[in-house]
Amino acid sequence: MTRAIVARAHRAARTTTTTERRRERRDGGSRAKPGGRAMGTGDARRRVRVGARAEDAGEGRRETGTRDETRGDGDADADADGDGLAYRAASAPTKTDYEFALRTAIRDENYEEAARLRDLIDSVSRDAARAVQDANEGFYRAFRDASVSAMRAVWAEGAHVQCLHPGSAVVSGARDVMESWEIIFASMPDGGADVQCADVRVHAGDGWGFATCVERVSGGASLAATNVFERQLDGSWRMVLHQAHGVMSLGAAPTKVDW
Structure with missing residues (x-):
């Protein structure tokens, strides 16, 4: 029909x-x-x-x-x-x-x-917004579990994939992005980290979508995050951009994150 x-x-x-x-x-x-x-x-x-x-x-x-x-x-x-x-x-x-x-x-x-x-x-x-929200939740599950394989399943392939970790320069390309996550996970405690995603806002179009949220990390740190997703040929939604930076109140120093 x-x-x-x-x-x-x-x-x-x-x-x-x-x-x-x-x-x-x-x-x-x-x-x-x-x-x-x-x-x-x-x-x-x-x-x-x-x-x-x-x-x-x-x-x-x-x-x-x-x-x-x-x-x-x-x-x-x-x-x-x-x-x-x-x-x-x-x-x-x-x-x-x-x-x-x-x-x-x-x-x-x-x-x-x-x-x-x-x-x-x-x-x-x-339907597209729900799919983006599900993909966003999958990203934070992989983050909390410090699972390289789960994180690899979250990300798309290609040179257009980018990641901006807090306080770091942009990392481009799927392979380099995954290497950056391997380094982060290696520095995290056994069992992963307590990373929660609050104030989630999602928008989706034809084959693309993004989610913004506040990441609350163990230790009290808060990060503002933007996650962009792309629909793949198999119908799955994969991340093509993650950007996180410290939340700063007026007159306060930027948030510092120690894993």
Whole structure:
């Protein structure tokens, strides 16, 4: 059903274009729009371009979907170099696809369909936010347990992965990021550390999301953290950026963390 929604939107765009071309051929290339303004070939060409873009987008999604169904992961190709947050689903419409269909439904005054699409958009947004929140909790579980293997499962692969530990320069690349966590875990006491995440705020879009929170570390230290996640080809959400820094009140020194 979800594919049919977007397909109907694209068919509507193509139907509008085809109808206008037929009318122009019949009327000699120009006809009057309501209100008295003539619609010439320039208007028709603009409509054709819009229709062609919609059709090309639909074909691109179908081709990508064929590749992914063969591969079996059910998701679209992400950036091959892993250096961006772009993600396009092929097996199921994304939030962007639903928004396109919603605009089409409103334009066609199909308000019942528009209301249904709004509900779907809300549902997709909630699902993505929950997935980001789950991934964020997985990160802090690995942190508390001082587990290198669990932390490795949290992070994405690629040169775009970055981590900023408190008081340190940025660490770039998945391998270097994991080495930094190995060093931190080696300095932590046996059994890990008591790291709690409070005041969590989550936002998610098509294939990306972030969480902000306050890390409360054993010993009373507090750190402000930003965690950015990216949806992978297998549908999982992996971290691509972690940044933490000391929380400082007015007139107070920055928080220092000793593991």
